[in-house]
Amino acid sequence: MPVAPPRPTDLPLTALRAFEAAARLGGFSAAAQELGVTPGAVTAHVKALEARLAARLFIRGPKGVELTALGARVLPEFTAAFDALGLAVHHLRAESAPKIVHIATLPALAQLWLSPRLPGLRAQMPGVEISITAMEAPPNLKRAPYDLSLFPGREGRLVAEEVIFPVCAPQLAARLTRPEDLADLPCLIDSAWAEDWQDWAAVAMPGTAFRPRGPVFSLYALAVEEAANGAGVLMAHGSLVAGHLARGQLVAPLPQRVRLPTALRLWSARSLKPGHPAERVARALRAP
Amino acid sequence: MPVAPPRPTDLPLTALRAFEAAARLGGFSAAAQELGVTPGAVTAHVKALEARLAARLFIRGPKGVELTALGARVLPEFTAAFDALGLAVHHLRAESAPKIVHIATLPALAQLWLSPRLPGLRAQMPGVEISITAMEAPPNLKRAPYDLSLFPGREGRLVAEEVIFPVCAPQLAARLTRPEDLADLPCLIDSAWAEDWQDWAAVAMPGTAFRPRGPVFSLYALAVEEAANGAGVLMAHGSLVAGHLARGQLVAPLPQRVRLPTALRLWSARSLKPGHPAERVARALRAP
DNA sequence: TGAAGAGGCTCAGATTTCCTCACCCTAGAT
DNA sequence: ATCTAGGGTGAGGAAATCTGAGCCTCTTCA
Numbered sequence: 340m341p342v343a344p345p346r347p348t349d350l351p352l353t354a355l356r357a358f359e360a361a362a363r364l365g366g367f368s369a370a371a372q373e374l375g376v377t378p379g380a381v382t383a384h385v386k387a388l389e390a391r392l393a394a395r396l397f398i399r400g401p402k403g404v405e406l407t408a409l410g411a412r413v414l415p416e417f418t419a420a421f422d423a424l425g426l427a428v429h430h431l432r433a434e435s436a437p438k439i440v441h442i443a444t445l446p447a448l449a450q451l452w453l454s455p456r457l458p459g460l461r462a463q464m465p466g467v468e469i470s471i472t473a474m475e476a477p478p479n480l481k482r483a484p485y486d487l488s489l490f491p492g493r494e495g496r497l498v499a500e501e502v503i504f505p506v507c508a509p510q511l512a513a514r515l516t517r518p519e520d521l522a523d524l525p526c527l528i529d530s531a532w533a534e535d536w537q538d539w540a541a542v543a544m545p546g547t548a549f550r551p552r553g554p555v556f557s558l559y560a561l562a563v564e565e566a567a568n569g570a571g572v573l574m575a576h577g578s579l580v581a582g583h584l585a586r587g588q589l590v591a592p593l594p595q596r597v598r599l600p601t602a603l604r605l606w607s608a609r610s611l612k613p614g615h616p617a618e619r620v621a622r623a624l625r626a627p
Numbered sequence: 628m629p630v631a632p633p634r635p636t637d638l639p640l641t642a643l644r645a646f647e648a649a650a651r652l653g654g655f656s657a658a659a660q661e662l663g664v665t666p667g668a669v670t671a672h673v674k675a676l677e678a679r680l681a682a683r684l685f686i687r688g689p690k691g692v693e694l695t696a697l698g699a700r701v702l703p704e705f706t707a708a709f710d711a712l713g714l715a716v717h718h719l720r721a722e723s724a725p726k727i728v729h730i731a732t733l734p735a736l737a738q739l740w741l742s743p744r745l746p747g748l749r750a751q752m753p754g755v756e757i758s759i760t761a762m763e764a765p766p767n768l769k770r771a772p773y774d775l776s777l778f779p780g781r782e783g784r785l786v787a788e789e790v791i792f793p794v795c796a797p798q799l800a801a802r803l804t805r806p807e808d809l810a811d812l813p814c815l816i817d818s819a820w821a822e823d824w825q826d827w828a829a830v831a832m833p834g835t836a837f838r839p840r841g842p843v844f845s846l847y848a849l850a851v852e853e854a855a856n857g858a859g860v861l862m863a864h865g866s867l868v869a870g871h872l873a874r875g876q877l878v879a880p881l882p883q884r885v886r887l888p889t890a891l892r893l894w895s896a897r898s899l900k901p902g903h904p905a906e907r908v909a910r911a912l913r914a915p
Numbered sequence: 916t917g918a919a920g921a922g923g924c925t926c927a928g929a930t931t932t933c934c935t936c937a938c939c940c941t942a943g944a945t
Numbered sequence: 946a947t948c949t950a951g952g953g954t955g956a957g958g959a960a961a962t963c964t965g966a967g968c969c970t971c972t973t974c975a
Contacts, residue, residue, distance in 0.1 A: 349772055350716050352640040353933075368951060380934050382953060394723035401942045403951060409722055416715035423708035428638050431701045435682035484637055641962075656922060668963050670924060689971040691922060 350391065357384035358396060359417040362410055366403050373479055425482045429608060432484060433617075439468045440617045444489040446473040447529075447559035451579040452499075452603070453489065460623055467616045475531070480608035486617040487607050489624070491599070495606030498625055501599040502577040503535050506589040508569040515572060515592045518544045525571030526551035529559045535574040535599075543595035563589075578603060638679065645672035646684060647705040650698055654691050661767055713770045717896060720772060721905075727756045728905045732777040734761040735817075735847035736891070739867040740787075741777065748911055755904045763819070768896035774905040775895050777912070779887070783894030786913055789887040790865040791823050794877040796857035803860060803880045806832045813859030814839035817847045823862040823887075831883035851877075866891060 360370035361381055371378040389396050396410040406414065444453060449471050460469060477490040491501055507515060507524075514520060518540075526536060528551055540549035553571050556562040563580060566573035567588040573580075575591070583589040605621055612618060648658035649669055659666040677684055684698040694702065732741060737759050748757060765778045779789055795803060795812075802808060806828075814824060816839055828837035841859050844850040851868060854861035855876040861868075863877070865884070871877040893909055900906060 349770070350719075351932080352644070352712075355712070355716070356640065366951075367953095376933085377935055378952070379936085379954080383933080386953085392719065392723040399952070401940095401951080409719075412722055413715060413719045416711070416718060420708060420711035420715050423704070423711055424640075424643070427701060427704035427708050428643070430704060431638075431680065431697075434697055434700055435680040482637070639961080654922070655924095664962085665964055666923070667925080667965080671962080674924090687923070689922080689969095 350388070351384075354384040354388045355417065356421060357381045358388055358410075359414070359421050361385060361397070361404070362406055362414045363418055372476075373482070422481050426609065428484065433486075433615075438466055438616060439470055440487065440620045441470045441472065441485045442487045442489060442620070443472050443474055443478050443483070443485040445475070445491075445531075445559075447531075447576075447579060448489055448603070449473045450560040451563065451582075455582055456624065460620065463623060464616065464619055467620070469620065480606070485608075487605055487621055487624075489603065489605050491601040492604050493601060495604035496621070496625055497602055498605050499578045499603040501602050502596050503539050503574055503599060504577065504591050504596045505539070505572045505593050506566060506575040506580055506584070506591045507572045508567055509587065509590050510569055511572070512590050512592045518547075518593060518595065521549070521551070521572060525553035527553050527562045527566055527571045527573040528555045529562050529574075530555050530557045532559065532574070532576075535576075538599060539574055539595070539597045542597045543593070638676070639672075642672040642676045643705065644709060645669045646676055646698075647702070647709050649673060649685070649692070650694055650702045651706055660764075661770070710769050714897065716772070721774075721903075726754055726904060727758055728775065728908045729758045729760065729773045730775045730777060730908070731760050731762055731766045731771070731773040733763070733779075733819075733847075735819075735864075735867060736777055737761045738848040739851065739870075740891070743870055744912065748908065751911060752904065752907055755908070757908065768894070773896075775893055775909055775912075777891065777893050779889040780892050781889060783892035784909070784913055785890055786893050787866045787891040789890050790884050791827050791862055791887060792865065792879050792884045793827070793860045793881055794854060794863040794868055794872070794879045795860045796855055797875065797878050798857055799860070800878045800880045806835075806881060806883065809837070809839070809860060813841035815841055815850045815854055815859045815861040816843045817850050817862075818843050818845045820847065820862070820864075823864075826887060827862055827883070827885045830885045831881070 357370060357374065357380070360373050361367050364370050364373060367381040367385070368378045371381045374381070385396060394409055395407050397404040398407055442453070453471060457469060461467075472485065477488050477492065478485055480488055488495075489498065505515065505521065511524070514524060528536065533555075536549070536551040540547065551574075554565070556565070559579070562573055563575075563583060565571070566575075567583055573589075575589070577596070580589055584591065605624060607617065607621060645658060645662065645668070648661050649655050652658050652661060655669040655673070656666045659669045662669070673684060682697055683695050685692040686695055730741070741759060745757065749755075760773065765776050765780065766773055768776055776783075777786065793803070793809065799812070802812060816824065821843075824837070824839040828835065839862075842853070844853070847867070850861055851863075851871060853859070854863075855871055861877075863879070868877055872879065893912060895905065895909060
């Protein structure tokens with residue numbers, strides 16, 4: 340006659356993780372995004388946790404949530420614990436498959452920057468598999484299973500400056516000799532980098548109220564293709580159109596180039612051991 | 628067009644916990660017990676983990692499992708991480724309900740030792756709720772949600788010595804004047820403490836090959852009741868029959884008493900802050 | 916030598932947990 | 946006033962998780 344409740348159910352790990360993410364990121368939506376679930380799921384987890392503890396962890400406000408004193412007191416401990424767990428998982432992965440390097444990056448960078456460099460990388464380090472995952476925002480490297488993260492930003496090891504300038508198909512170049520000509524040409528806009536046009540115009544056409552008009556793309560690589568097809572002028576990131584420029588598919592008729600405050604940067608969660616495949620990949624990417 | 632796999636499923640926390648428990652305890656069955664699930668569930672978790680990592684974590688042997696080099700390398704990190712998590716949960720519980728003290732103990736101790744002391748405890752600290760959970764084996768206090776653990780053992784703060792001696796109903800006492808008389812009387816046996824008879828006989832009847840005969844009980848409290856009913860002789864733990872002896876429901880006809888190497892001991896996971904309810908309960912139990 | 920037991924594996928089926936979807940609500944911004 | 950951002954709800958379904966019974970292997974012990 341064993342004396343044991345059917346399941347001596349401790350606090351559910353998933354709910355704790357949801358709480359930690361929500362508390363650390365300051366919102367349920369942000370947590371949902373990090374965890375890859377819908378906000379409703381986070382709401383439910385936190386609610387379940389609070390119900391079980393019979394105590395509030397967040398104060399619900401109309402413009403978001405805020406930690407209660409209780410929540411704030413315990414958050415650091417949970418963050419540290421989940422960080423340790425994430426690190427342990429990282430090490431487990433690294434030890435069990437030391438020959439695979441996982442890289443997280445933007446879709447545009449994956450296609451236009453990383454992809455052309457892959458053959459060289461593969462040749463340089465045979466036996467090492469390079470896996471690339473595209474995502475819209477940099478992952479939390481302490482949690483998500485990536486070795487390297489390549490994104491525009493201000494932190495991390497510099498890989499390439501971000502220099503932007505207008506490009507178009509060669510047959511369109513004749514119609515684009517001065518910045519003012521842009522008003523008469525369709526401007527291809529990438530939805531994620533919509534501000535590029537303003538950033539460039541602010542420097543290249545100071546004093547002018549320039550508003551680009553043209554089709555919007557959610558995939559930068561698609562915009563590049565359309566530009567090469569002659570659909571209009573694209574605000575190009577230098578490092579992403581180098582191939583098209585070299586092959587003559589695109590040309591840059593205007594001399595004005597603008598350096599963005601962010602640059603293409605690479606970073607990794609843990610300090611990479613020299614000689615480790617991930618470290619070798621990082622080094623190779625930094626010095627192309 | 629968000630670029631995200633349906634669920635960027637990281638390693639499942641539950642499976643990691645199963646691995647950690649199995650590795651730390653040296654077996655799937657032991658892990659299953661600690662986690663409160665069947666061994667099959669642990670098997671499945673570990674298998675899933677290994678499949679996903681494409682690496683073995685355990686070497687399966689006929690008499691159990693053994694960690695692989697990989698498993699052994701990562702175990703300490705996981706243990707530390709889950710310990711930290713368990714501690715964080717402990718603190719969360721303590722902060723959110725500081726007035727509840729959870730005690731884990733044996734069923735027999737709960738009924739026969741703790742229960743009589745509860746009214747006094749409650750009177751001594753009004754407003755503090757004392758919750759008692761009975762279980763067969765001491766819980767892992769770093770993981771399970773208990774503040775105090777009361778079990779026979781060699782570690783922890785001494786609460787009471789374990790002294791054993793035969794007892795019976797008063798009407799049976801006349802037939803029990805010498806240890807040898809035990810051969811002619813039914814000996815009530817508690818399945819969990821079956822060795823008590825041997826331990827006592829080894830000291831009280833040296834040289835004799837004594838084997839108790841009689842009904843076996845899985846619940847010590849039941850055996851005590853049966854002894855009081857005159858069903859036979861029970862090998863009593865002194866601190867558990869004090870009440871029955873005082874009320875005359877049981878008597879101890881033989882003078883031989885044996886002190887067990889284990890004693891009733893109390894311990895807690897974290898260092899208790901003076902003034903904290905759990906600490907006050909612990910102090911009260913130690914000095915009755 | 917052979918029975919019993921410990922420890923683990925497997926598979927089907929059941930249960931619980933977890934998540935999504937669609938919708939509502941609120942307050943501040945446009 | 947409408948829009949947007951952030952959160953809450955409840956139904957329904959998908960997926961993770963657990964159980965249970967039976968099998969296997971090796972060891973122990975009688």
